[in-house]
Amino acid sequence: MTINTIDNPIEQQHTGKGNPNAVLMFGIDLNNRQKALLESLPDYDSRIVVPKDSVNMADLSALTSYTGHEFAMFTKGNERLIVRGGEKNVNIDIDEAKKLSADGYRCSGHTHPGIDFLSMQPSNGDYAVLACFKQTNSVIYNSKGDFRTFEKRE
Numbered sequence: 465m466t467i468n469t470i471d472n473p474i475e476q477q478h479t480g481k482g483n484p485n486a487v488l489m490f491g492i493d494l495n496n497r498q499k500a501l502l503e504s505l506p507d508y509d510s511r512i513v514v515p516k517d518s519v520n521m522a523d524l525s526a527l528t529s530y531t532g533h534e535f536a537m538f539t540k541g542n543e544r545l546i547v548r549g550g551e552k553n554v555n556i557d558i559d560e561a562k563k564l565s566a567d568g569y570r571c572s573g574h575t576h577p578g579i580d581f582l583s584m585q586p587s588n589g590d591y592a593v594l595a596c597f598k599q600t601n602s603v604i605y606n607s608k609g610d611f612r613t614f615e616k617r618e
Contacts, residue, residue: 484522484609488529488579498523502530505548509555516542521573525605528575532607536574538564545569551577553589561596573603573611584612591617 480486482495494502501519504512505527516539524535524546534549536556545564547554554574556564561571571594576583583606586594594602594616605611 482523482526484525484529484605484607487526488607494526494530498526498530501546502527505535505546508533508548508550510548511545513543513545516544519544519546521575521603521605521611522609524573524575525607525609525611528577528605529607532577534575534577537572538569539572540567540569544572549574556593558592558596561593565597569597570599571597571602573605575605575607578606579608580606581610581612583607584610586612586614590614 480490480492482498483492486492487494497518501512501514501523504510519537521537524537527533527535532551534552534554536547536549536554538545547556549555574590578584584604586604590604591614594614599616601613601615603611603613
């Protein structure tokens with residue numbers, strides 16, 4: 465039995481659409497969910513609250529691949545707050561992190577543009593924001609979809 469590869473191309477089933485590494489390395493497009501999220505976050509410090517099951521850290525990594533900007537995610541119950549940053553930061557300071565924590569949010573993670581292990585290195589600001597939440601760790605994703613867990617400093 466011969467399979468006609470013209471009628472059944474491999475690319476048809478797995479296009480890589482929305483995959484952070486494919487977006488970064490091959491210019492593959494964002495998936496529809498990611499496009500809609502990005503349209504809702506057009507500028508630095510844009511914010512949106514969405515249902516928890518409508519976004520994950522891999523989506524934010526893909527947005528970082530596409531834009532070169534950081535994104536942060538905070539979770540409370542069945543909702544997630546997504547904040548768009550810039551090339552080097554997200555506009556969440558200590559006071560706002562304390563307020564988010566008091567409101568019941570946890571720091572789910574954020575992204576850093578870049579492709580190597582060093583791009584996932586937490587900054588002093590990352591540690592300071594994490595210290596405001598009642599949790600011991602969080603994650604940083606890079607533009608490829610790789611991630612690193614970092615822990616609160618003692």
